[in-house]
Amino acid sequence: MRHSIFPTILVSATLAAAAPVWRRVNIDDAATAEAQQRDNGATRALSAVPIKTSNGQCLSVDLNSGDFRHNLMNVVVANCDGSSNQQFDVITQGAHNNIAGQALIVSSSLNNCLNFDPRRQPGNQVLMFSCGGRADGGGQVTDSQLFAFTGNAAGIPLVPLNSNRDGTVCLKLNGNTLDQSGCNPAQASGDQLFTLGDGGNAGAAPPPPPPADEPAATPPPAGNPAPPTGNVKLDPEATAEAQQRDNGATRAFTAVPVKVDGQCLTADLNTGDFRQNLMEIKVQACDGSPQQQFDIITSGKHNDQAGKTLIVSSLTNGCLNVDERRQSGNQVLLFSCGGRADGGGQVTNSQLFAFDGNAANIPLVPANVDGAKCLFNNNGVIDVQACNAASPSADQSFSFGDGGNASAPAPPPADEPVATPPPADEPAATPPPPAGNTAPPTGNVKLDPEATAEAQQRDDGATRAFSAVPVKVDGQCLTVDLNTGDFRQNLMAVKVQACDGSPQQQFDIITAGKHNDQAGKTLIVSSLTQGCLNVDERRQPGNQVLLFSCGGRADGGGQVTNSQLFAFDGTTANIPLVPANVQNKCLFNSNGVLDLQGCDAASPSADQTFSIA
Missing domain, CATH: 2.80.10.50 (Trefoil (Acidic Fibroblast Growth Factor, subunit A))
Known part of the structure; x- marks a missing residue:
């Protein structure tokens, strides 16, 4: 079931400067249940305890923030009230922690983990995310969620393990939001110190788990019941x-x-x-x-x-x-x-x-x-x-079937290799190419699921003139090339190929929404990736028309940009696609690649003429 939670709240100017204001979202219960699973077999040094700051306040998960499955939730500081959003488990070993001397800090009610991501904007790097680091809950262990822990719970710094690569940081208060700053953990003080529970000694973290050739995620006893079943509302x-x-x-x-x-x-x-x-x-x-x-x-x-x-x-x-x-x-x-x-x-x-x-x-x-x-x-x-x-x-x-002998399996065609993706639990953030590159990198890029989920968000409240329809030119279809783009599915090339009805050839035509506030304009959005068709003349010719996060910011935080808006009066047959950010130019089919050239919009040539649906 999907339901709306919590109206948008007003936050102080201090908080607004530190982190973006999150709008109301529709929570998808099934996706959330998959993404945020409790590790019943984990070793908990502390369960359902508050985490207190040096001034006696409590960390609190902001229930008005996050996405549709309770990822990317802010952590704020509030007066201690004993509420469920102020209760945390400290996990020293389990499916998502196999490193001695480290602990996960997990929301007791939501089951997501405290996560430090230095790639995000300052002031918005410390958030709650699915334990294991994959947005869909399929992750195993990530050092962005592990914090040094010896068993002492009173007046300690919270030092994320992944910060050791680029300069050690400690979590700290930034106004009333949990943030980070560079530190020497041995000399941490003031708003860099936290107390877990009543501050007693929780016991040292256990020794490392079995050797690497054994599964890190130890399943609970076989007697545990399977998850509850029932009629789920399909999307x-x-x-x-x-x-x-x-x-x-x-x-x-x-x-x-x-x-x-x-x-x-x-x-x-x-x-x-x-x-x-x-x-x-x-x-x-x-x-x-x-x-x-x-x-x-x-x-x-x-x-x-x-x-x-x-x-x-x-x-x-x-x-x-x-x-x-x-x-x-x-x-x-x-x-x-x-x-x-x-x-x-x-x-x-x-x-x-x-x-x-x-x-x-x-x-x-x-x-x-x-x-x-x-x-x-x-x-x-x-x-x-x-x-x-x-x-x-x-x-x-x-x-x-009837148990007869089938033909032996055929090997795959030698000229059509199927690439096996790298392990999803080891994301490697590949920076996007500079604007001067002649084309985006091709091949199977290692996606970062967290960054992609944040950057490519569907606008469920938008007005769609058409949903999941082809966009045609020269009798062929625009096609998202999934072998291009960066680690969060930005900068993806759009090709012109024979129409086959695949998801890569389906687009939404959005005439109003959070990324389009202009009458007579439309966004052209991939129904598969949620990226917007984007025109950027700063890039080299032949590589100026790509899919990019709607709103124009790579991390998904953009609002409206004219580089993604195209003139649209409702006509769907034989129309030019004229971007709002350039003058006297149209999109066109450049030998199988979508590109940009000068045109007369009143009388476009055949390779500048598009049809929607």
């Missing part, structure tokens, strides 16, 4: 983006049952989130329903490995996915193929299973688990356990 647009059918894939079987113990795997449509991720797989009596039909994909954009297969729901297009970081009994679920919640993933070994073409009484051995493990029927739910793949037990033996 059709987000679901369509996340769950896309790979029409070009090689299918050994299509729409067949997958059987174990004489019953059929069944997608439980009453589970999962707002875009049909995290759906449970049950084992039920075979009934031929669409929930019991699966495709066996041996080659495609989400499978580039010979001898492996994807197991894909023919109904939802989600892939069977194994994630041992989740609680026992809830580690095998359907998830967007490629492993990214928004559908932007490529290939992940958490969705690949060994397959040699034999389809009868075979083990399903996931490629991402350590040691010999197989899927099995755990009392009506698909789960994972240790096994001997050469001699699986009955509840570890599966059959596809």
